[in-house]
Amino acid sequence: MEIDVTNMTCNHCKMTIEKALKEAGVSEFTINLERGKVSIGSEELARERVVALIRDKGYDVKD
Numbered sequence: 001m002e003i004d005v006t007n008m009t010c011n012h013c014k015m016t017i018e019k020a021l022k023e024a025g026v027s028e029f030t031i032n033l034e035r036g037k038v039s040i041g042s043e044e045l046a047r048e049r050v051v052a053l054i055r056d057k058g059y060d061v062k063d
Helices: 011-023 047-056
Strands: 002-005 029-032 037-040
Touching: 002 047, 011 029, 011 037, 011 047, 037 047
Parallel strands: none
Antiparallel strands: 002 037, 029 037
């Protein structure tokens, strides 16, 4: 699953999203700041839950 995060711009943003995913139990993911993408390697969580986690941290997700 790939999620577009429109306002993820720095390493602090990356670390914030990384921490939220890890706390939710997601172990397989990559975050690409240049492309504004969060890629989840497995279906550990539903897409809606991942989007909610990212939005709860203050980031905008492109639908």
